[in-house]
Amino acid sequence: SQQGEEDPQALSIQEGENATMNCSYKTSINNLQWYRQNSGRGLVHLILIRSNEREKHSGRLRVTLDTSKKSSSLLITASRAADTASYFCATDLNTNAGKSTFGDGTTLTVKP
Amino acid sequence: EPEVTQTPSHQVTQMGQEVILRCVPISNHLYFYWYRQILGQKVEFLVSFYNNEISEKSEIFDDQFSVERPDGSNFTLKIRSTKLEDSAMYFCASTRRQWPETQYFGPGTRLLVL
Numbered sequence: 001s002q003q004g005e006e007d008p009q010a011l012s013i014q015e016g017e018n019a020t021m022n023c024s025y026k027t028s029i030n031n032l033q034w035y036r037q038n039s040g041r042g043l044v045h046l047i048l049i050r051s052n053e054r055e056k057h058s059g060r061l062r063v064t065l066d067t068s069k070k071s072s073s074l075l076i077t078a079s080r081a082a083d084t085a086s087y088f089c090a091t092d093l094n095t096n097a098g099k100s101t102f103g104d105g106t107t108l109t110v111k112p
Numbered sequence: 113e114p115e116v117t118q119t120p121s122h123q124v125t126q127m128g129q130e131v132i133l134r135c136v137p138i139s140n141h142l143y144f145y146w147y148r149q150i151l152g153q154k155v156e157f158l159v160s161f162y163n164n165e166i167s168e169k170s171e172i173f174d175d176q177f178s179v180e181r182p183d184g185s186n187f188t189l190k191i192r193s194t195k196l197e198d199s200a201m202y203f204c205a206s207t208r209r210q211w212p213e214t215q216y217f218g219p220g221t222r223l224l225v226l
Binding site: 033041044048050092 | 220
């Protein structure tokens with residue numbers, strides 16, 4: 001089964017608007033992470049949320065996790081052109097060694 | 113700010129050749145990871161490493177792959193006999209504590225197997 005399917009695949013917004021990306025998964029998880037990847041560049045680990053947590057904040061980022069619906073969302077508030085990137089969710093199953101399964105990602109474009 | 117570094121940034125090799133990809137994790141980090149991303153595809157976990165042992169590996173990480181921490185600073189990924197399908201971007205990451213923990217990624221090595 002596939003884990004970590006992001007929705008939408010692509011999102012285009014104006015600077016200053018909020019961006020919401022969703023991630024769904026099929027099996028029970030220990031943790032879920034959100035990452036950012038600028039075009040052709042490395043990954044940046046944004047937020048890790050544990051299965052017993054429902055919401056986490058980091059600056060302009062807000063992540064929610066609904067384990068009953070097997071879904072997570074990433075909200076970027078007051079977006080900036082520099083937020084233009086691909087955003088991935090990744091899930092861990094029953095391991096404590098970082099064996100994560102990544103989704104295809106949402107490509108976010110923030111227009112100045 | 114400390115960062116993970118990787119060398120080389122690009123490597124071109126012939127099929128069947130051995131390659132070693134190098135990573136220098138953040139100095140006080142103890143847990144190390146390799147991922148790969150084939151062009152246009154998902155990021156895939158390869159292996160995690162702690163205390164000179166593999167903690168976890170994926171199905172991709174077969175006998176052609178090996179990892180090593182040869183000294184106190186480097187963390188290497190060796191592919192013994194490269195195949196065309198090994199062409200990908202390879203990312204190293206490290207964490208200070210055991211997973212789950214914030215990971216710090218290197219910029220990646222783009223490997224092209226001809």
